[in-house]
Amino acid sequence: xxxxxxxxxxxxxxxxxxxxxxxxxxxxxxxxxxxxxxxxxxxxxxxxxxxxxxxxxxxxxxxxxxxxxxxxxxxxxxxxxxxxxxxxxxxxxxxxxxxxxxxxxxxxxxxxxxxxxxxxxxxxxxxxxxxxxxxxxxxxxxxxxxxxxxxxxxxxxxxxxxxxxxxxxxxxxxxxxxxxxxxxxxxxxxxxxxxxxxxxxxxxxxxxxxxxxxxxxxxxxxxxxxxxxxxxxxxxxxxxxxxxxxxxxxxxxxxxxxxxxxxxxxxxxxxxxxxxxxxxxxxxxxxxxxxxxxxxxxxxxxxxxxxxxxxxxxxxxxxxxxxxxxxxxxxxxxxxxxxxxxxxxxxxxxxx
Amino acid sequence: xxxxxxxxxxxxxxxxxxxxxxxxxxxxxxxxxxxxxxxxxxxxxxxxxxxxxxxxxxxxxxxxxxxxxxxxxxxxxxxxxxxxxxxxxxxxxxxxxxxxxxxxxxxxxxxxxxxxxxxxxxxxxxxxxxxxxxxxxxxxxxxxxxxxxxxxxxxxxxxxxxxxxxxxxxxxxxxxxxxxxxxxxxxxxxxxxxxxxxxxxxxxxxxxxxxxxxxxxxxxxxxxxxxxxxxxxxxxxxxxxxxxxxxxxxxxxxxxxxxxxxxxxxxxxxxxxxxxxxxxxxxxxxxxxxxxxxxxxxxxxxxxxxxxxxxxxxxxxxxxxxxxxxxxxxxxxxxxxxxxxxxxxxxxxxxx
Numbered sequence: 030x031x032x033x034x035x036x037x038x039x040x041x042x043x044x045x046x047x048x049x050x051x052x053x054x055x056x057x058x059x060x061x062x063x064x065x066x067x068x069x070x071x072x073x074x075x076x077x078x079x080x081x082x083x084x085x086x087x088x089x090x091x092x093x094x095x096x097x098x099x100x101x102x103x104x105x106x107x108x109x110x111x112x113x114x115x116x117x118x119x120x121x122x123x124x125x126x127x128x129x130x131x132x133x134x135x136x137x138x139x140x141x142x143x144x145x146x147x148x149x150x151x152x153x154x155x156x157x158x159x160x161x162x163x164x165x166x167x168x169x170x171x172x173x174x175x176x177x178x179x180x181x182x183x184x185x186x187x188x189x190x191x192x193x194x195x196x197x198x199x200x201x202x203x204x205x206x207x208x209x210x211x212x213x214x215x216x217x218x219x220x221x222x223x224x225x226x227x228x229x230x231x232x233x234x235x236x237x238x239x240x241x242x243x244x245x246x247x248x249x250x251x252x253x254x255x256x257x258x259x260x261x262x263x264x265x266x267x268x269x270x271x272x273x274x275x276x277x278x279x280x281x282x283x284x285x286x287x288x289x290x291x292x293x294x295x296x297x298x299x300x301x302x303x304x305x306x307x308x309x310x311x312x313x314x315x316x317x318x319x320x321x322x323x324x325x326x327x328x329x330x331x332x333x334x335x336x337x338x339x340x341x342x343x344x345x346x347x348x349x350x351x352x353x354x355x356x357x358x359x360x361x362x363x364x365x366x367x368x369x370x371x372x373x374x375x376x377x378x379x380x381x
Numbered sequence: 382x383x384x385x386x387x388x389x390x391x392x393x394x395x396x397x398x399x400x401x402x403x404x405x406x407x408x409x410x411x412x413x414x415x416x417x418x419x420x421x422x423x424x425x426x427x428x429x430x431x432x433x434x435x436x437x438x439x440x441x442x443x444x445x446x447x448x449x450x451x452x453x454x455x456x457x458x459x460x461x462x463x464x465x466x467x468x469x470x471x472x473x474x475x476x477x478x479x480x481x482x483x484x485x486x487x488x489x490x491x492x493x494x495x496x497x498x499x500x501x502x503x504x505x506x507x508x509x510x511x512x513x514x515x516x517x518x519x520x521x522x523x524x525x526x527x528x529x530x531x532x533x534x535x536x537x538x539x540x541x542x543x544x545x546x547x548x549x550x551x552x553x554x555x556x557x558x559x560x561x562x563x564x565x566x567x568x569x570x571x572x573x574x575x576x577x578x579x580x581x582x583x584x585x586x587x588x589x590x591x592x593x594x595x596x597x598x599x600x601x602x603x604x605x606x607x608x609x610x611x612x613x614x615x616x617x618x619x620x621x622x623x624x625x626x627x628x629x630x631x632x633x634x635x636x637x638x639x640x641x642x643x644x645x646x647x648x649x650x651x652x653x654x655x656x657x658x659x660x661x662x663x664x665x666x667x668x669x670x671x672x673x674x675x676x677x678x679x680x681x682x683x684x685x686x687x688x689x690x691x692x693x694x695x696x697x698x699x700x701x702x703x704x705x706x707x708x709x710x711x712x713x714x715x716x717x718x719x720x721x722x723x724x725x726x727x728x729x730x731x732x733x
Contacts, residue, residue: 173607174603184607186606246533246535248527248646249535249536250527250530250641250645251538253641255633279617279631280614281606281607284636285610289603292644294600378536378562
């Protein structure tokens with residue numbers, strides 16, 4: 030049996046305690062400063078407010094100031110904080126990590142640093158203590174996994190990717206249950222980029238439902254399918270140029286995760302897009318979402334970085350942004366340049 | 382300007398008169414015996430009952446017994462009857478066709494004949510008069526196109542595929558408008574197989590919503606995304622073995638059309654699947670759908686043929702059906718062997 034520490038008591042971090050407990054592992058769940066309210070609830074063994082189920086009795090809880098004891102003796106550490114906190118949390122845990130542990134990451138996003146735009150596994154690697162860099166293996170988690178469904182033990186499939194397949198296998202064997210199915214992959218780049226970009230493109234899928242309302246139409250399903258297909262094409266292009274496998278984009282971690290993110294009615298990125306399609310400005314849409322208390326719109330934060338990445342690729346002569354990533358371009362203009370969704374879709378259609 | 386005859390006054394055949402009229406072509410719309418009621422309505426210039434809009438004034442209508450005058454002098458003939466009527470209609474029109482015309486097909490399905498399971502473009506070719514076989518070019522139409530949205534001039538994208546790219550280009554130039562965007566392709570096999578199979582797999586996507594209700598869950602979105610991804614993987618495998626391009630499956634005619642067919646709320650195949658997921662037998666589900674008067678469930682008819690095709694491929698040693706097409710196998714068992722959706726999904730999950 031393994032000892033596993035999960036960092037972040039939000040929806041996905043907490044959901045993962047369920048298959049781990051079913052498999053008889055020792056599980057530590059550490060909450061960030063922002064998770065204090067959640068910890069208070071789940072310590073009483075009440076249902077977790079984000080996933081609606083009780084956390085198993087055998088899980089040990091740790092507060093934000095108990096990071097060191099939370100990590101003590103763990104074989105696997107899972108980073109499940111929001112994407113913009115990944116660098117900070119890695120920096121905090123780096124001194125306590127032993128060699129030969131596995132570091133898993135379920136957060137999804139891109140980060141801007143002096144090297145340009147990088148994926149989160151690279152953020153983590155950069156922050157590890159020098160002599161541990163080659164001793165700690167990183168496993169990235171992707172696939173269509175709504176945390177609350179996993180927590181209810183409804184069937185869920187994930188992909189665990191690592192450049193060291195053996196570590197992906199150990200992780201899989203630790204987490205897999207009859208309801209939580211896990212495939213392994215060596216394509217970390219493809220998985221991480223798909224996972225980050227799907228949040229961005231899900232916003233455009235939301236546009237269609239908002240614009241339909243705005244136009245008084247029941248649906249704009251033909252446009253939605255067109256944008257869905259285009260999004261996949263653009264993700265595949267970016268993944269390919271960045272050295273990942275196009276196959277990853279067309280498998281669970283790509284099209285599967287994109288499908289659930291962009292079609293499932295209550296996902297934040299999609300809902301944000303829908304509000305934009307109704308004619309709200311990004312600022313208005315974000316403040317509307319804030320009122321419902323549904324946390325960060327990851328795709329909004331990532332769109333800016335994805336566009337910068339595309340610009341980098343264009344500057345290196347690898348792509349023509351307007352020609353090959355026209356949807357990303359229109360998304361950027363809508364999110365950061367006051368363009369209206371209606372005009373963005375019209376301009377995009379002309380490229381078909 | 383061209384003279385175009387559309388055979389079949391159902392939703393898609395009628396919708397195509399709109400871009401053609403906007404482009405100033407001469408358009409003949411011929412109705413089958415089953416379209417008599419529709420023709421009566423649209424002759425009065427009332428809204429078409431299936432697509433909700435008026436057919437343009439310049440369109441000429443022809444009844445079932447006026448096939449010959451309807452075809453007279455046409456440069457392009459579009460077959461838009463239901464898929465199981467394609468062979469019969471081709472046999473009826475064959476004597477009246479001139480050389481050098483373009484025959485377009487928007488119907489989607491597979492057919493069983495002495496050669497085994499074949500795509501509809503091959504059905505058509507088999508029925509053409511011998512000395513015309515090489516003189517008439519066939520163009521297959523695919524992509525995510527809900528007819529009523531196209532008819533309302535809401536943005537729609539399609540793919541026109543032909544082994545003779547020049548014919549696909551002529552067709553595109555005839556139909557393209559600012560709201561009806563058309564890509565061309567030479568992969569007829571990939572397009573036809575994707576278009577037929579997407580109807581089958583859309584039924585499995587519907588399962589998830591039905592089963593969620595049955596289980597008292599809000600959603601089974603993780604499973605749905607898993608089945609969506611698996612369906613694409615299975616389509617890609619079949620297309621590849623049959624000599625088409627996998628890229629077609631991951632473009633508009635594949636993933637795009639599959640997305641709209643399986644996600645759009647009122648599509649018949651998806652709704653049929655939802656009823657099965659709720660626990661209804663296929664017979665019960667079909668009779669429920671009949672009550673709402675929403676026509677044929679193409680995916681039901683095609684599933685049997687797709688399974689036979691898969692069996693042919695297995696007999697030739699090209700695949701292992703249970704291992705490589707597990708979702709198609711489970712679908713077949715549910716539709717034709719009384720297996721319950723719940724059990725089918727459980728058994729499928731074990732293969733992941």
